[in-house]
Amino acid sequence: MDKxxxxxxxxxxxxxxxxxxxxxxxxxxxxxxxxxxxxxxxTLSGKMHLGxxxxxxxxxxxxxxxxxxxxxxFYPFGVDNNGLPTEKLVEKINNIRLHDVGRKNFIELCxxxxxxxxxxxxxxxxxxxxxxxxSNIYSTIxxxxxxxSQEYFIELFQNKRVYKKYAPVxxxxxxxxxxxxxxxxxxxxxxxxxxIEFKTNDEKRFIISTTRPELLSSCVSVFVHPDDKRxxxxxxxxxxxxxxxxxxIILKDKKVDPKKGSGAVMCCTFGDTxxxxxxxxxxxxxxxxxxxxxxxxxxxxxxxxxxxxxARQGIIEKLKKEGLLKKETDIVHTVNVHERCQTEIEILSxxxxxxxxxxxKKEFLAQSNKLKWYPPYMRKRLDNxxxxxxxxxxxxRQRYFGVPIPVWHCKNCQKAxxxxxxxxxxxxxxSNPKRKCECNGNDFIPEGDVxxxxxxxxLSPQIALSMIKDKKKQNKMLPMSLRPQAHDIINFWLFYxxxxxxxxxxxxxxxxxxxxxxxxxxxxxKMSKSKGNIVEPRVILEQYGADAMRxxxxxxxxxxxxxxxxxxxxxxxxxxxxIWNASRFCLAHLKNYKPKNSDIYSLADEDKWILTKLYRxxxxxxxxxxxxxxxxxxxxxxNFFWKDFCDNYLEIVKLRVYENKDEKNFRAAQFVLYTxxxxxxxxxxxxxxxxxxxxxxxYFKALEKEKSIHLTKFPKLNKKLCFFxxxxxxxxxxxAIAQIRKYKSAHNLSVNAExxxxxxxxxxxxxxxxxxxxxxxxxxxxxxxxx
RNA sequence: GGGCGAGUAGCUCAAUGGUCAGAGCACUACAUUCACAUUGUAGGGGUUACAGGUUCGAGUCCUGUCUCGCCCACCA
Numbered sequence: 001m002d003k004x005x006x007x008x009x010x011x012x013x014x015x016x017x018x019x020x021x022x023x024x025x026x027x028x029x030x031x032x033x034x035x036x037x038x039x040x041x042x043t044l045s046g047k048m049h050l051g052x053x054x055x056x057x058x059x060x061x062x063x064x065x066x067x068x069x070x071x072x073x074f075y076p077f078g079v080d081n082n083g084l085p086t087e088k089l090v091e092k093i094n095n096i097r098l099h100d101v102g103r104k105n106f107i108e109l110c111x112x113x114x115x116x117x118x119x120x121x122x123x124x125x126x127x128x129x130x131x132x133x134x135s136n137i138y139s140t141i142x143x144x145x146x147x148x149s150q151e152y153f154i155e156l157f158q159n160k161r162v163y164k165k166y167a168p169v170x171x172x173x174x175x176x177x178x179x180x181x182x183x184x185x186x187x188x189x190x191x192x193x194x195x196i197e198f199k200t201n202d203e204k205r206f207i208i209s210t211t212r213p214e215l216l217s218s219c220v221s222v223f224v225h226p227d228d229k230r231x232x233x234x235x236x237x238x239x240x241x242x243x244x245x246x247x248x249i250i251l252k253d254k255k256v257d258p259k260k261g262s263g264a265v266m267c268c269t270f271g272d273t274x275x276x277x278x279x280x281x282x283x284x285x286x287x288x289x290x291x292x293x294x295x296x297x298x299x300x301x302x303x304x305x306x307x308x309x310x311a312r313q314g315i316i317e318k319l320k321k322e323g324l325l326k327k328e329t330d331i332v333h334t335v336n337v338h339e340r341c342q343t344e345i346e347i348l349s350x351x352x353x354x355x356x357x358x359x360x361k362k363e364f365l366a367q368s369n370k371l372k373w374y375p376p377y378m379r380k381r382l383d384n385x386x387x388x389x390x391x392x393x394x395x396x397r398q399r400y401f402g403v404p405i406p407v408w409h410c411k412n413c414q415k416a417x418x419x420x421x422x423x424x425x426x427x428x429x430x431s432n433p434k435r436k437c438e439c440n441g442n443d444f445i446p447e448g449d450v451x452x453x454x455x456x457x458x459l460s461p462q463i464a465l466s467m468i469k470d471k472k473k474q475n476k477m478l479p480m481s482l483r484p485q486a487h488d489i490i491n492f493w494l495f496y497x498x499x500x501x502x503x504x505x506x507x508x509x510x511x512x513x514x515x516x517x518x519x520x521x522x523x524x525x526k527m528s529k530s531k532g533n534i535v536e537p538r539v540i541l542e543q544y545g546a547d548a549m550r551x552x553x554x555x556x557x558x559x560x561x562x563x564x565x566x567x568x569x570x571x572x573x574x575x576x577x578x579i580w581n582a583s584r585f586c587l588a589h590l591k592n593y594k595p596k597n598s599d600i601y602s603l604a605d606e607d608k609w610i611l612t613k614l615y616r617x618x619x620x621x622x623x624x625x626x627x628x629x630x631x632x633x634x635x636x637x638x639n640f641f642w643k644d645f646c647d648n649y650l651e652i653v654k655l656r657v658y659e660n661k662d663e664k665n666f667r668a669a670q671f672v673l674y675t676x677x678x679x680x681x682x683x684x685x686x687x688x689x690x691x692x693x694x695x696x697x698x699y700f701k702a703l704e705k706e707k708s709i710h711l712t713k714f715p716k717l718n719k720k721l722c723f724f725x726x727x728x729x730x731x732x733x734x735x736a737i738a739q740i741r742k743y744k745s746a747h748n749l750s751v752n753a754e755x756x757x758x759x760x761x762x763x764x765x766x767x768x769x770x771x772x773x774x775x776x777x778x779x780x781x782x783x784x785x786x787x
Numbered sequence: 788g789g790g791c792g793a794g795u796a797g798c799u800c801a802a803u804g805g806u807c808a809g810a811g812c813a814c815u816a817c818a819u820u821c822a823c824a825u826u827g828u829a830g831g832g833g834u835u836a837c838a839g840g841u842u843c844g845a846g847u848c849c850u851g852u853c854u855c856g857c858c859c860a861c862c863a
Contacts, residue, residue: 186862
């Protein structure tokens, strides 16, 4: 073995080897119980961020662990490259806006851009040593996936779970599309509360408070609290809205908070969700003055055509001039913004497609309860979300690059006409139905909207399994074993997948759910471009390598956030070097050694001690890993490897391997070095796949049939190599060694310094006696007295 | 406002209700041929956020308080 381990050369070498040899290719016919993973298909973006490197490492450790436990692991890989996120990326890269270039050109540009950036993007996942089957990567915009997405849409349509309706919807004026409840985010904003004077028909003046004076033209009523005595005489009266002069009625509703502002509030169609509620409950008229492009329309009179912010300024100025603006107060309040672009959302009425599921909350909660959550408390997040659902799922997007909604509308009777399954995928804009409408009509208006990207990615279990040719096998693999993902998309991807699985199959999509936390910067703050505290995985890989990065990532438990610390990546690198050097020592004494079972009859007590510790460590490691506690498993292994094996056992065994006097005794030591080192490597393999592969190939491969350490199985827990009583006795020797080291350290002596006589204090005089000779030789002491 | 989680050494975190609460990092001292200075040995460092309670025994269980983080709701 070389003196130094060069990760830059070796990591690349083994990644290429795994790929070339198809080490992680899935073979449905292979022996072993299947362990299937619903890998999160990363959303296509320029490059991987550290949060990805972190959470994908966790799932990869799990995949590698189960593979080495003898399971047949199905670990697919896909890329989510359709819909709004991809469109936003393409707009950014090419510095264009979708509506400016037109549908055809934009879709072409999307395809071209994806083709250019996809290989580099996928390479990032290979570089962190994901053990996915990369021989067959799915893409959510591929014709096959589009076909599936449309097919399942049609199924929902036929089951009356999907409907189109003219209704108030959440709207992003920036992206110019309807969005869903899940796409909202909170944002704290500095704003102003304006007190504006209204006047009733009989000239009574009163104040309403609003943060959105630009919606005055949309005002359809004024609300006060039923018990608010200040306004009891006003209710039922007609008021005139300032500037726009529409007459509206004053109504009572308990939702009004008398303490807020003046206690009187205007209701607009639509300012917020309360307005929608009032619109339906009080059967109010609609006055929609906000257009889809975020500008006011003619209802806003001279402010028509202005963007909302400009309109607000103009309206405020006019109110001031007319003496109707009584007060401005600075406030900080939270507004809903679109998660993809941070633009404040509007509510407007238009025709959209929805998945009807609000009636299924109870069923969804029951499904959530059937899942095994790691950590368990994450379930509450989902349950909370399900309980708080208020809108059916709006699934249509007024965008271009996505899965088209496979529907035509009959011009004659307005009915929706759907394609045949065998004709999928279709783009209604470029094809016609193959048969006439039921009404005999033959003229159609194609549906131009595309599906919400989550409509497709919520089918990830089906998409992943569709890559397995054997249909029977596919069905048997549902539910899948595990969904690993980060906690930020529990409300999106996890929920939607659970919902789809229930709607289509009445099944849970997977048995286990493992949730990863976030990566924070060294100060515990979120990483963001604006703060300039982003750490790129590429930089870490370049400097310390993938194994070191994985070593860092594996110290956090499921659900826990982790602060990035370069110092801790360095510890990962140190561990790798330690493994390398310990292996060099062991292998130097294992030349031409072939393990024989008979060697165990000559085991010395120190051998039995370390083998027992190994047994216990392996047991603990497996126990932890089965519960997805990779951090705990690693901790147990680190302690064993560093302290028990390197610091103590290797130091003790040196006497024997260097002097090499007794053949049997020597072979026993070799047996232990072989067994322990090999076990340590295997147990480290899921966490640090490259260094362990390198040492396996260097030595163990010649004695094994598997072409990669990652295809070998973990050491079996063998009771024959477990000697609890002797190990307990030998702990006294370890204690004595510690005492002697302490003495030498206190007297500024080197560990090897010769000492004439040392007195060791112990309660187990008789037990320790047996080991005095060993202690003397190991610690360079002439005589030891025990007390 | 509702829900969830966390609070243990300077920092990052361990610890089935059961020995004197442990590691790593950082700090200090010492040690250099023999796997490894990308090292080893040792040392200092604690009112386990606070206040009660249950128990033979509490970092761990219960109640309350405080602080921080996250999710959801509110958004006039």
